[in-house]
Amino acid sequence: MSRQLINVEDYRQLAKANLPRIIFDYLDGGAEDEKGLRCNRTVFDQWRFKPQRLVDISQRDISCKLFNKIWDAPFAIAPTGLNGSLWPNGDALLAKSAAKVNIPFILSTASNMSIEEVAKSCDGEKWFQLYVVHQALAEQMVQRALKAGYTTLVIALDVGVNGYRERDIRNAFALPLSFSPSLVLDGILHPAWSWRFICNAKPQLANFITSEINNLEVQAALMSRQMDTSFNHEKLKKIRDIWPHTLLVKGIVRSDDALKAIECGVDGVILSNHGGRQLDCCISPMETLHNVAAHIDSPILIDSGFRRGSDIIKALCLGANMVCLGRATLYGLAAKGQVGVDEVIQLLKQDIDRTLAQIGCPSVRQLSTDYLTHEYSM
Structure with a gap:
C-alpha cells in the first residue's frame, strides 16, 4: 500500500524516492554544513500560539490583500531554478497551479522555460525574479518581462556569488547534466524520471539562451x-526607472537594508536567506521579521523553511503580508507533477483555515502578535 500523503514532508519523501540522488540533493540541499537549512525549520518552534476563545469562527477567511488585489490565500509560489529537472515543463506547471487558485507565481531568471513561454502557458498573474548578472542583460530581461505581461519585478540581492553547496559539488551537479556512470545507474533505479527526462528536451537556462547577447562582456559573465x-x-534606482509596475527586492534580512530599499523606490521587500542555500550561518528571516515590520510601512513578504499552515500563520502574526513557498511546492512537483503541486497547495490552504479556527481568529487579516508568545521578548 502506498503511503498516504497528508503533509509536505510526505511529498518530500515521495520526491526523494522518485528522483535520482543528484537531482534530489539539488532540490533539498543547502550551503556548507546546512545549519541554516535546519535553522529555517526549527526557528518556528520559538513561537507558540495563544488561542482566543468566545469568538465566532463559523466563517473563516484565508484570503489576503496585497498591492490592491485580493488573493485567495496568503502565500505565493517562490522563484526557483531548474524546475525542469524535477518534471518536464515544471515552470509552466507551477504557474498553472498558482493561476487556478489565484495566488502569485514568481518565475526565476534561472528557469528552464523562458519568460515568454511561461507567460503564454496560463492566464494567471505572473511575477519575474531577476538575477542581475550584468546590467545590460538585466535591463534587457526587464523589458522582456514587461512586454510579456508580468506585473511585478523581484530583484534578487542575496546571490552575489554562488553558495558553497557541498552536496552539489560532490555530485558534480551542473547543466547540462553529465551522464556519469553513477547518474546512469541512478537513472535505471528511477525509471519514471528517466523516461520523462529522455522524452523531453534537456533542461537549459532558457532565458539566457533566448537573449540577444551582443556584448562580449555579457557573454563572459553568462558563461561563468x-x-x-x-x-x-544606484543600480537599483536605474531598474526602478525602467520598470513601471510593482517592484520588490528579495534577500533582505536587516531593517536598515529594508529602509534603504524603500528609499530607492521599491514597493516592498521579501525577507529571505535563500532557503539556506547561500550563507550557512545566516539569520532566519523569521528571526528578523517583527523588527523589519516595526521599521517599514511597505508590504513584507517572506520565505525560507515554510512547510505548514501554522508556519504561515506565525509569519502573518509577526507582520508579513504574504509567504513565498519554495521547496514545499517543488516537493509536490517532483512527487506527482502538477497534481502534486495542486495537492500541496490545497493541504496548506486547509491547514491555514484549520489553524485560524484553532486559535480563534476568523480572518488572516486580523492576525497579530496577540496570538503568539515567544521565549524571548519581541
Missing part, C-alpha cells in the same frame, strides 16, 4: 554565471 557584485542602490 557570475552575478554583478557591484550592484548597489
